[in-house]
Amino acid sequence: MMSEIKEMETKHNGCEERLSTIEAQVLGRKTQNQSYHNDLKEIKDRLTSIEATALEKETQAYQERSDYDLDQFKKIMTQGLNLSWTNEVRRITRLDVREDNGMRPMRVELKEVEDNGRIMSRLNEMRRNKDARINMLFIVPDRTREKWEKVKKLRGELKTRKEQGENNLTITRGKICMKQSFWNTD
Structure with missing residues:
Protein backbone atom coordinates (compact mmCIF):
# COMPACT_ATOMS: atom_id res chain seq x y z
CA MET A 1 0.00 0.00 0.00
CA MET A 2 2.81 2.41 0.92
CA SER A 3 4.65 1.65 -2.29
CA GLU A 4 1.52 2.47 -4.28
CA ILE A 5 1.17 5.79 -2.45
CA LYS A 6 4.84 6.62 -3.11
CA GLU A 7 4.39 5.69 -6.77
CA MET A 8 1.32 7.93 -7.01
CA GLU A 9 3.19 10.79 -5.31
CA THR A 10 6.03 10.39 -7.81
CA LYS A 11 3.59 10.47 -10.71
CA HIS A 12 1.85 13.46 -9.15
CA ASN A 13 5.16 15.34 -8.78
CA GLY A 14 6.07 14.50 -12.39
CA CYS A 15 2.71 15.84 -13.55
CA GLU A 16 3.21 19.04 -11.55
CA GLU A 17 6.64 19.54 -13.13
CA ARG A 18 5.23 19.03 -16.62
CA LEU A 19 2.35 21.38 -15.81
CA SER A 20 4.73 24.11 -14.60
CA THR A 21 6.83 23.68 -17.77
CA ILE A 22 3.72 24.01 -19.93
CA GLU A 23 2.60 27.07 -17.94
CA ALA A 24 5.99 28.71 -18.52
CA GLN A 25 5.75 28.00 -22.25
CA VAL A 26 2.23 29.43 -22.41
CA LEU A 27 3.31 32.53 -20.50
CA GLY A 28 6.26 33.00 -22.88
CA ARG A 29 3.98 32.69 -25.87
CA LYS A 30 1.52 35.17 -24.35
CA THR A 31 4.24 37.81 -23.98
CA GLN A 32 5.46 37.09 -27.51
CA ASN A 33 1.90 37.37 -28.84
CA GLN A 34 1.45 40.63 -26.93
CA SER A 35 4.61 41.96 -28.57
CA TYR A 36 3.31 40.94 -32.00
CA HIS A 37 -0.04 42.49 -31.17
CA ASN A 38 1.63 45.80 -30.22
CA ASP A 39 3.70 45.81 -33.44
CA LEU A 40 0.61 45.08 -35.52
CA LYS A 41 -1.33 47.84 -33.75
CA GLU A 42 1.46 50.34 -34.47
CA ILE A 43 1.50 49.38 -38.15
CA LYS A 44 -2.29 49.70 -38.36
CA ASP A 45 -2.13 53.12 -36.67
CA ARG A 46 0.51 54.29 -39.16
CA LEU A 47 -1.56 53.03 -42.08
CA THR A 48 -4.66 54.72 -40.72
CA SER A 49 -2.86 58.03 -40.32
CA ILE A 50 -1.47 57.75 -43.84
CA GLU A 51 -4.89 56.89 -45.25
CA ALA A 52 -6.46 59.79 -43.37
CA THR A 53 -4.08 62.30 -44.97
CA ALA A 54 -4.02 60.76 -48.44
CA LEU A 55 -5.44 62.80 -51.29
CA GLU A 56 -8.28 61.62 -53.47
CA LYS A 57 -6.77 60.15 -56.60
CA GLU A 58 -9.84 60.24 -58.82
CA THR A 59 -9.82 63.96 -59.61
CA ASN A 129 27.17 74.28 -51.15
CA LYS A 130 25.46 77.67 -50.71
CA ASP A 131 24.69 78.03 -54.44
CA ALA A 132 22.76 74.77 -54.65
CA ARG A 133 20.81 75.29 -51.44
CA ILE A 134 17.06 75.24 -51.83
CA ASN A 135 15.10 77.19 -49.25
CA MET A 136 13.29 75.21 -46.58
CA LEU A 137 14.52 71.78 -47.63
CA PHE A 138 14.54 69.12 -44.95
CA ILE A 139 15.03 65.48 -45.88
CA VAL A 140 14.31 62.95 -43.16
CA PRO A 141 14.45 59.16 -43.59
CA ASP A 142 11.33 57.21 -42.70
CA ARG A 143 11.73 55.43 -39.37
CA THR A 144 9.62 53.36 -37.05
CA ARG A 145 8.58 54.73 -33.67
CA GLU A 146 11.32 52.76 -31.91
CA LYS A 147 13.98 54.13 -34.25
CA TRP A 148 12.70 57.69 -33.73
CA GLU A 149 12.88 57.23 -29.96
CA LYS A 150 16.42 55.84 -30.21
CA VAL A 151 17.54 58.78 -32.38
CA LYS A 152 15.89 61.25 -30.00
CA LYS A 153 17.68 59.65 -27.05
CA LEU A 154 21.02 59.79 -28.91
CA ARG A 155 20.52 63.47 -29.76
CA GLY A 156 19.76 64.25 -26.12
CA GLU A 157 22.87 62.40 -24.97
CA LEU A 158 24.97 64.16 -27.63
CA LYS A 159 23.65 67.54 -26.47
CA THR A 160 24.45 66.86 -22.81
CA ARG A 161 27.94 65.61 -23.65
CA LYS A 162 28.62 68.74 -25.73
CA GLU A 163 27.34 70.92 -22.87
CA GLN A 164 29.79 69.11 -20.57
CA GLY A 165 32.64 70.20 -22.82
CA GLU A 166 33.19 67.20 -25.07
CA ASN A 167 33.78 68.52 -28.57
CA ASN A 168 34.15 66.90 -31.96
CA LEU A 169 31.29 64.42 -31.42
CA THR A 170 28.76 63.20 -33.96
CA ILE A 171 26.11 60.52 -34.33
CA THR A 172 27.19 57.86 -36.81
CA ARG A 173 25.28 54.66 -37.51
CA GLY A 174 23.35 54.78 -34.25
CA LYS A 175 26.32 55.60 -31.99
CA ILE A 176 27.97 58.72 -30.63
CA CYS A 177 31.50 58.85 -32.04
CA MET A 178 34.40 61.24 -32.37
CA LYS A 179 34.46 63.04 -35.71
CA GLN A 180 37.22 61.72 -37.93
CA SER A 181 39.34 64.34 -39.61
CA PHE A 182 40.97 63.78 -42.95
CA TRP A 183 44.33 64.79 -41.57
CA ASN A 184 44.77 62.53 -38.59
CA THR A 185 47.34 64.10 -36.24
CA ASP A 186 47.73 61.05 -34.01
Whole structure:
Protein backbone atom coordinates (compact mmCIF):
# COMPACT_ATOMS: atom_id res chain seq x y z
CA MET A 1 0.00 0.00 0.00
CA MET A 2 2.81 2.41 0.92
CA SER A 3 4.65 1.65 -2.29
CA GLU A 4 1.52 2.47 -4.28
CA ILE A 5 1.17 5.79 -2.45
CA LYS A 6 4.84 6.62 -3.11
CA GLU A 7 4.39 5.69 -6.77
CA MET A 8 1.32 7.93 -7.01
CA GLU A 9 3.19 10.79 -5.31
CA THR A 10 6.03 10.39 -7.81
CA LYS A 11 3.59 10.47 -10.71
CA HIS A 12 1.85 13.46 -9.15
CA ASN A 13 5.16 15.34 -8.78
CA GLY A 14 6.07 14.50 -12.39
CA CYS A 15 2.71 15.84 -13.55
CA GLU A 16 3.21 19.04 -11.55
CA GLU A 17 6.64 19.54 -13.13
CA ARG A 18 5.23 19.03 -16.62
CA LEU A 19 2.35 21.38 -15.81
CA SER A 20 4.73 24.11 -14.60
CA THR A 21 6.83 23.68 -17.77
CA ILE A 22 3.72 24.01 -19.93
CA GLU A 23 2.60 27.07 -17.94
CA ALA A 24 5.99 28.71 -18.52
CA GLN A 25 5.75 28.00 -22.25
CA VAL A 26 2.23 29.43 -22.41
CA LEU A 27 3.31 32.53 -20.50
CA GLY A 28 6.26 33.00 -22.88
CA ARG A 29 3.98 32.69 -25.87
CA LYS A 30 1.52 35.17 -24.35
CA THR A 31 4.24 37.81 -23.98
CA GLN A 32 5.46 37.09 -27.51
CA ASN A 33 1.90 37.37 -28.84
CA GLN A 34 1.45 40.63 -26.93
CA SER A 35 4.61 41.96 -28.57
CA TYR A 36 3.31 40.94 -32.00
CA HIS A 37 -0.04 42.49 -31.17
CA ASN A 38 1.63 45.80 -30.22
CA ASP A 39 3.70 45.81 -33.44
CA LEU A 40 0.61 45.08 -35.52
CA LYS A 41 -1.33 47.84 -33.75
CA GLU A 42 1.46 50.34 -34.47
CA ILE A 43 1.50 49.38 -38.15
CA LYS A 44 -2.29 49.70 -38.36
CA ASP A 45 -2.13 53.12 -36.67
CA ARG A 46 0.51 54.29 -39.16
CA LEU A 47 -1.56 53.03 -42.08
CA THR A 48 -4.66 54.72 -40.72
CA SER A 49 -2.86 58.03 -40.32
CA ILE A 50 -1.47 57.75 -43.84
CA GLU A 51 -4.89 56.89 -45.25
CA ALA A 52 -6.46 59.79 -43.37
CA THR A 53 -4.08 62.30 -44.97
CA ALA A 54 -4.02 60.76 -48.44
CA LEU A 55 -5.44 62.80 -51.29
CA GLU A 56 -8.28 61.62 -53.47
CA LYS A 57 -6.77 60.15 -56.60
CA GLU A 58 -9.84 60.24 -58.82
CA THR A 59 -9.82 63.96 -59.61
CA GLN A 60 -7.98 65.67 -62.44
CA ALA A 61 -6.65 68.25 -59.97
CA TYR A 62 -4.95 65.47 -58.04
CA GLN A 63 -3.13 64.31 -61.16
CA GLU A 64 -1.98 67.85 -61.90
CA ARG A 65 -0.76 68.30 -58.32
CA SER A 66 0.95 64.93 -58.44
CA ASP A 67 2.75 65.82 -61.67
CA TYR A 68 3.78 69.16 -60.19
CA ASP A 69 5.06 67.45 -57.03
CA LEU A 70 7.06 64.97 -59.11
CA ASP A 71 8.60 67.85 -61.08
CA GLN A 72 9.47 69.63 -57.83
CA PHE A 73 11.07 66.46 -56.46
CA LYS A 74 13.14 66.02 -59.63
CA LYS A 75 14.18 69.69 -59.40
CA ILE A 76 15.36 69.16 -55.83
CA MET A 77 17.32 66.07 -56.89
CA THR A 78 19.02 67.73 -59.87
CA GLN A 79 19.64 71.25 -58.53
CA GLY A 80 19.91 70.68 -54.80
CA LEU A 81 21.61 67.30 -54.62
CA ASN A 82 23.28 67.29 -58.06
CA LEU A 83 21.82 63.88 -58.95
CA SER A 84 20.66 62.97 -62.42
CA TRP A 85 17.26 61.57 -61.54
CA THR A 86 15.99 58.87 -63.88
CA ASN A 87 14.71 56.41 -61.31
CA GLU A 88 11.09 55.76 -60.59
CA VAL A 89 9.12 57.13 -57.68
CA ARG A 90 6.54 54.80 -56.17
CA ARG A 91 4.34 57.48 -54.61
CA ILE A 92 4.36 61.17 -53.72
CA THR A 93 1.87 62.56 -51.23
CA ARG A 94 1.52 65.94 -49.62
CA LEU A 95 1.11 66.03 -45.85
CA ASP A 96 -0.75 68.50 -43.62
CA VAL A 97 -3.62 70.75 -44.65
CA ARG A 98 -3.34 73.05 -47.64
CA GLU A 99 -2.76 76.68 -46.67
CA ASP A 100 -2.65 79.92 -48.66
CA ASN A 101 1.12 79.97 -49.08
CA GLY A 102 1.09 76.43 -50.52
CA MET A 103 4.10 75.21 -48.52
CA ARG A 104 3.43 71.64 -47.39
CA PRO A 105 5.76 68.76 -46.64
CA MET A 106 6.06 66.07 -49.26
CA ARG A 107 6.39 62.36 -48.56
CA VAL A 108 8.22 60.49 -51.33
CA GLU A 109 8.36 56.70 -51.54
CA LEU A 110 11.12 55.44 -53.82
CA LYS A 111 11.06 52.08 -55.56
CA GLU A 112 14.70 51.29 -54.85
CA VAL A 113 16.34 51.38 -51.40
CA GLU A 114 19.66 52.33 -52.99
CA ASP A 115 18.12 55.61 -54.19
CA ASN A 116 17.36 56.51 -50.59
CA GLY A 117 21.00 55.92 -49.68
CA ARG A 118 22.21 58.06 -52.59
CA ILE A 119 19.99 60.93 -51.48
CA MET A 120 20.99 60.73 -47.82
CA SER A 121 24.70 60.58 -48.70
CA ARG A 122 24.47 63.82 -50.71
CA LEU A 123 22.75 65.89 -48.00
CA ASN A 124 25.96 67.13 -46.40
CA GLU A 125 27.29 68.25 -49.78
CA MET A 126 24.12 70.24 -50.40
CA ARG A 127 24.30 71.88 -46.97
CA ARG A 128 27.88 73.00 -47.63
CA ASN A 129 27.17 74.28 -51.15
CA LYS A 130 25.46 77.67 -50.71
CA ASP A 131 24.69 78.03 -54.44
CA ALA A 132 22.76 74.77 -54.65
CA ARG A 133 20.81 75.29 -51.44
CA ILE A 134 17.06 75.24 -51.83
CA ASN A 135 15.10 77.19 -49.25
CA MET A 136 13.29 75.21 -46.58
CA LEU A 137 14.52 71.78 -47.63
CA PHE A 138 14.54 69.12 -44.95
CA ILE A 139 15.03 65.48 -45.88
CA VAL A 140 14.31 62.95 -43.16
CA PRO A 141 14.45 59.16 -43.59
CA ASP A 142 11.33 57.21 -42.70
CA ARG A 143 11.73 55.43 -39.37
CA THR A 144 9.62 53.36 -37.05
CA ARG A 145 8.58 54.73 -33.67
CA GLU A 146 11.32 52.76 -31.91
CA LYS A 147 13.98 54.13 -34.25
CA TRP A 148 12.70 57.69 -33.73
CA GLU A 149 12.88 57.23 -29.96
CA LYS A 150 16.42 55.84 -30.21
CA VAL A 151 17.54 58.78 -32.38
CA LYS A 152 15.89 61.25 -30.00
CA LYS A 153 17.68 59.65 -27.05
CA LEU A 154 21.02 59.79 -28.91
CA ARG A 155 20.52 63.47 -29.76
CA GLY A 156 19.76 64.25 -26.12
CA GLU A 157 22.87 62.40 -24.97
CA LEU A 158 24.97 64.16 -27.63
CA LYS A 159 23.65 67.54 -26.47
CA THR A 160 24.45 66.86 -22.81
CA ARG A 161 27.94 65.61 -23.65
CA LYS A 162 28.62 68.74 -25.73
CA GLU A 163 27.34 70.92 -22.87
CA GLN A 164 29.79 69.11 -20.57
CA GLY A 165 32.64 70.20 -22.82
CA GLU A 166 33.19 67.20 -25.07
CA ASN A 167 33.78 68.52 -28.57
CA ASN A 168 34.15 66.90 -31.96
CA LEU A 169 31.29 64.42 -31.42
CA THR A 170 28.76 63.20 -33.96
CA ILE A 171 26.11 60.52 -34.33
CA THR A 172 27.19 57.86 -36.81
CA ARG A 173 25.28 54.66 -37.51
CA GLY A 174 23.35 54.78 -34.25
CA LYS A 175 26.32 55.60 -31.99
CA ILE A 176 27.97 58.72 -30.63
CA CYS A 177 31.50 58.85 -32.04
CA MET A 178 34.40 61.24 -32.37
CA LYS A 179 34.46 63.04 -35.71
CA GLN A 180 37.22 61.72 -37.93
CA SER A 181 39.34 64.34 -39.61
CA PHE A 182 40.97 63.78 -42.95
CA TRP A 183 44.33 64.79 -41.57
CA ASN A 184 44.77 62.53 -38.59
CA THR A 185 47.34 64.10 -36.24
CA ASP A 186 47.73 61.05 -34.01
